[in-house]
Amino acid sequence: MVLEGLGQSLRNAIKKLANASHIDQKLVKEVVKDIQRALLQADVNVKLVLQMTKELEQRALTEKPPAGMSSREHVIRIVYEELVKIIGKPKEIPAKPQRILMVGLYGQGKTTTSGKLAKDLHKRGMKVGLVATDVHRPAAYDQLSQIGKKINVPVFGDPKEKSAVKIAKRALKEFEGYDVLIFDTSGRHSLERDLIQEIKDVAKTVDAESKILVLDAQTGQQAGPQAKAFHDAVGLTGVILTKLDGTAKGGGALSAIAETGAPISYIGVGEHLEDLEKFEPDRFISRLLGMGDIKSLIESASEVMDEEKAEELTKKMMSGKFSLKEMYEQMEMLQGMGPLKKLAAMIPGLGDKIGEQDMEKTQERLARWRVIMDSMTDFELENPKEIKSSRVSRIARGSGTSPRDVRELLKQYNNSRKAMKGFMGNRKMRRQLMKQMKGSGFEQEE
Secondary structure (H helix, E strand, O other): OOOHHHHHHHHHHHHHHHHOOOOOHHHHHHHHHHHHHHHHHOOOOHHHHHHHHHHHHHHHHHOOOOOOOOHHHHHHHHHHHHHHHHHOOOOOOOOOOEEEEEEOOOOOOHHHHHHHHHHHHHHOOOOEEEEEOOOOOOOHHHHHHHHHHHHOOOEEOOOOOOOHHHHHHHHHHHOOOOOEEEEEOOOOOOOOHHHHHHHHHHHHHHOOOEEEEEEEHHHHHHHHHHHHHHHHHHOOOEEEEEOOOOOOOHHHHHHHHHHHOOOEEEEEOOOOOOOEEEOOHHHHHHHHOOOOOHHHHHHHHHHHOOHHHHHHHHHHHHOOOOOHHHHHHHHHHHHHOOOHHHHHOOOOOHHHHOOHHHHHHHHHHHHHHHHHHHOOOHHHHHOHHHOOHHHHHHHHHHHOOOHHHHHHHHHHHHHHHHHHHHHHOOHHHHHHHHHHHOOOOOOOOO
């Protein structure tokens, strides 16, 4: 999970509030100290931490809860709002015709992030071209070319050319008629005058509308001065923070960048080219506090689900139909939405309850169950009750698993079927689900 250590510390502080019989000054001060400690350990600026927690304490002790909200819920809400506030406002890179300049020092993940951004904009309907204008790092062009092949986006560059401006000019002609051009620029190990001048020249040549700084989250509070230096040089329109999956200093980088006024557009949460998330402080903090992110979960689902198929599956389940076929379809959809650990963080309270090893075992079990079901006939998938001993043995042989694995799958199916049956008998729960499904594209008549 993103910033796992900070998230765990903050969740522990929140639990004190959630489990308290009543909220008093002593508890508020204790929780404030816990939050201070958590933020400081995550490398957030001391002055910012003190300022934020002072405001938090004052609000928690003086503000009255709105109608219908308990004191506990109100204080938790204040913690959430104050954490969102210190990160600042985001700014998405829009899917529209533009030229994008990617800047940053060596080792920040600039070239990979250029590919991630290209994939994101391509997915949003843009015709995208990548340009390798890093004329100093020998493998820069080859790396970008390999990324381009993986995401089916063309790459222009010339490893023999030593002028970044000349490559940029040629790229403008080569990619005439393209919606978006992304220019991966040179970096250095530190901010040097000739690097800044080269970036300025390329920016002027291509008339870049978006100037994006790529920063490694491990930079911590030093992210602030770097962001400011690049911002002063080219006028940044956004920042992409990379390697935010678990780094201790990520909190410092987030808050330091926010102080410069350069908005964070995306965060990199993994090594794969799809591991780029639009940065939204409210969602980010919600997941950090273990409150989940149902909106992101629905969006992830809509990207991989066929809407008609998902609606048909929902209707079947609502009508009480739940065979192994429906279970298989559910698992296919879940598999397409990404790693279980990432999904668990989006579900309120779940990410904190499932440990790392448990998630890995569950992921392996789901994969094994799919293989087992692939070895079943349509009759068996539709009629799980008919799978007796002889069929269990045949399915195990065909799937390369053991009879015990097959029986484990059947046991899980029976548990799921019973849970579904119990749910269908609870009208209140059904109405709550229907309410959640409105707006997600799967509306039903009850």
